Amino acid sequence: MGELLSLAGQNLLTPMILSFALGLFAAIARSELSVPEAAAKMMSIYLLFAIGFKGGVAVAGHGLDEHLIAAMLGGIALSFLIPLLAFGLLRAMTRLSPLDAAAVAAHYGSISIVTFVTASTVLSAQGIASEGYMVAVAAAMEAPAIVSAIWLAARSGGRTGQVQMDARLWHEILLNGSIVLLVGAFLIGAVTGEAGLARIDAFVVAPFQGVLCLFLLDMGIVAGRGLRTARKVISLGVLSFGIMMPILGATLGLGVALLIGLSAGGAALMMTLAASASYIAVPAAMRVALPAANPSISLTLALGITFPFNLTFGIPAYTAVAQALIGE
């Protein structure tokens, strides 16, 4: 247990996590510190490209194995199933309506790519190897949760007009910018391999952690602002859910990782994916599909509670648990 805490402590004291904490503090203390919206968007494009490209290069170097298909299927199954668990918990622990609970559940079944990028970087900094194809698993886990949530909303008696799903929304979900960029960069990395990386490594490797620090500083500010408004929309039950759900999700992710036989790094990433909640792709999809659901509850929970929890305590804990159970 002492070793576990020591590992978690080491993972916590990284420039990335501390930058996030700085942003969180600045927002809560109502500092005027802010990152221009366009700069934040540019940094997110850079991070998605870099993480996708490096994942592709890793796959090109080690080749594909049977674990890739198993990890993809495991990730998709998690994304379908986690909303069912989240919905049940929300209905038991809170007074949220079925529609609001379904919308929140969609966020928790999908993933936060920023949390995934941070976990990947923390693992690299610790010298813990992980499967490069986890980038593709992350992309595959974005959408299935939306299907589960819409089914939950419809099953719970969503009236006509409360649940709206059409081909155009599917197109927007499956081809949203972050998925296209992540998968595209992954394929570019897989095709060009080490030779491709050698040509652009000064751009995608060396500056990566510094850019991530600035991006997480901004995310800390965003999360801090979310936390400031949290007390207006979040009850104690909903708050407890925001902490409990990532732990349950990570436990399910660990189970899938053990079943598949992922490395310690791969297991930590699968736990992180299962524990994280979407706050970019799913909120937009839910506004179209479930317009009557209250967007402030799900966004505040995902961004103001679960995202900071995963970054500060979750990722270090998931990494430590995966290492303790699977080894180096």
Added chain:
Amino acid sequence: MQTHSAKRVEILIEAPLELRLTDALEAAGIKGFSVLPVLGGAGRSGRWSREGQVGRTGMVAIICVIRPERLDTLLEAAFAVVKPHIGMVSIGDVQVLRAERF
């Protein structure tokens, strides 16, 4: 200088609905509109601000200036998209200089 009567329709709508609405307007023959970002505000759900919004959330304002006789066509097309969503539609009487452009 001669001016002409027109209707100015302002639709505040959630950002993810922007393309659906502008496509519906174009399909109804409304070829001219402007899309503006909304920085923040307050309404039935309380205060909100664009600060802290991630992705395609927040609100946008879509503004059309049209000939009065086209108002019903525009409203029917817009309401088919806007009705179930958070937002606001307002209509005002305005004067324009070059009527042939509307």
